[in-house]
Amino acid sequence: MAAFGSVFMPEMAMAQFDGSAWDAATIVPANSISLHPGAHVLHYASTCFEGLKAFRHEDGSVAIFRMDKNIARMLQSSELLSLPKFDPALLSQMIIDIVRHYAADVPTPPGSMYIRPTHIGTEPAIGKAATPTLTSMLYVLLSPVGDYFAGGSRALRLLLEDNARCAPHMGMIKSGGNYASALQPTMQAKAKYQADQVLFCPNGDVQETGAANFLLIDGNEIITKALDTSFLHGVTRDTILTLARDLGMTVSERELTVEELLERAAKPGTEAALSGTAAVLAPVGTLIYQGKEIKVGTGEPGATTAKLRQALNDIQWGKAEDRHGWLTKI
Structure with missing residues (x-):
């Protein structure tokens, strides 16, 4: 099976801003982008993106x-990167x-359209290191996907990094540079500790x-x-916390120190998870800190993590009531 996000539909939606107005969005071949080698994005990282999914329901309908929520976050990212504004209705x-x-x-x-x-x-303009781009391009790619983690429900190993x-001022922007800065530490953690993530x-x-x-x-x-x-305001995070409240759980959004995390993780019944559009809700079984491995609870995927993931999937797949108006039927 192809790696997650490596298969694309042959066409995409695209619109361009010429410095004064956006043109009409059109559907074009996915290889239609033509950029000058001096394009602002290639030199000064003026780029942001989003990730969301469309799901097929049992009646054959499709819902996004x-x-x-994702469009609102992309507008925010664009504004914080000083990219040209766009009407949310356009996107x-x-x-x-x-x-x-x-x-x-x-x-x-369990597949979906990413x-x-x-x-x-x-x-x-390679002289605009401290000046915003005047022109920009919006496009929307589609990629049919399965599970993000090849290991399925296997509990993940995380290396705690100081x-x-x-x-910090870039954390809430969903921009490629943030992912690039995390790549080397993640690769080193995989090689040295067999960790899945940092x-x-x-x-x-x-x-x-x-x-995540x-x-x-x-x-x-x-x-x-x-x-x-300082960090990304995840849409899946928000969704999971909402569902947790619906299930009667106590949701505490606050500072969590490494010391408290390690202390709580060692207790019986404790669970940990990573939330994200691609990962959905992935169980964490082991924390690695200062050369030591600490199991989270039993070290295996937990029941509450599974329950929350299922509650989310049931809404996405049309098997449970969409009480919060999260689905857009097309």
């Missing part, structure tokens, strides 16, 4: 999950149009991994870092 229509175009290709559960809206600065994933904990503050938010589950309480500018 939490599209409005909404682009997403709907391209998903509708390939509705017949949306996989059945949607990747992207915004890049296109102005050819450094930050990215510059959990970044600058100054002992438990934040996030390179591509971190959740600690202690009995009926779910603990995760309160939102600030």
Whole structure:
């Protein structure tokens, strides 16, 4: 089976900003992008993106999950990167149009159609290191996918790292540079400790991994870092916390120190998980810190993690009531 996100539909939705106005969005071949080698994005990383999914329901219909939330975050990322503003209605229509175009290709559960809206600065200007791009491009790629982690429900191994994933003021922006800065530490952790991911904990503050938010589950309480500018405000994180409250759990959004994490992790019944659009909710079984391995609870996938993941999947797959209005039917 092809690696997650490596298969693309042959066409995409695209719109361009010429410095004064956006043109009409069109569906074009996915290899249509033509960039000047001096394009702002290639030199000064004026780029942000989103990740969301469309799901096929048993009646054959297709629904996009939490599209409005992802568009709002992309508008925020664009603003913080000083990229040209766009009307959220433009991106909404682009997403709907391209998903509708390939509705017949949306996989059945547990597969889905991964949607990747992207915004890049296109102005050819290598003298603008401290000046925003005047022109830009929005496009929406589609990729039919299965499970993100090849290991399935296997509990993951995380290396606790004292450094930050990215510059603190950039954390809430979903930009490629943040992922690039996490790549080398992650590769080193895999080689040295056979870790699946790095959990970044600058100054002992438990934040996030390179591509997912971190959740600690202690009995009926779910603990995760309160939102600030230093880390990504995950849509799946928000979804899981909402579902946890619906199930009567106590949700604590606050500072979580490495010391407290390790102390709680060793207790019987404790669970930990990573949340993200691609990963959904992946169980964490082992924490690696200062050369020592600490099992989270039993070290195996936990029942509460599985229950929360199933509650989310049931809404995405149309098997449970969409009480929060998260689905956009197309």
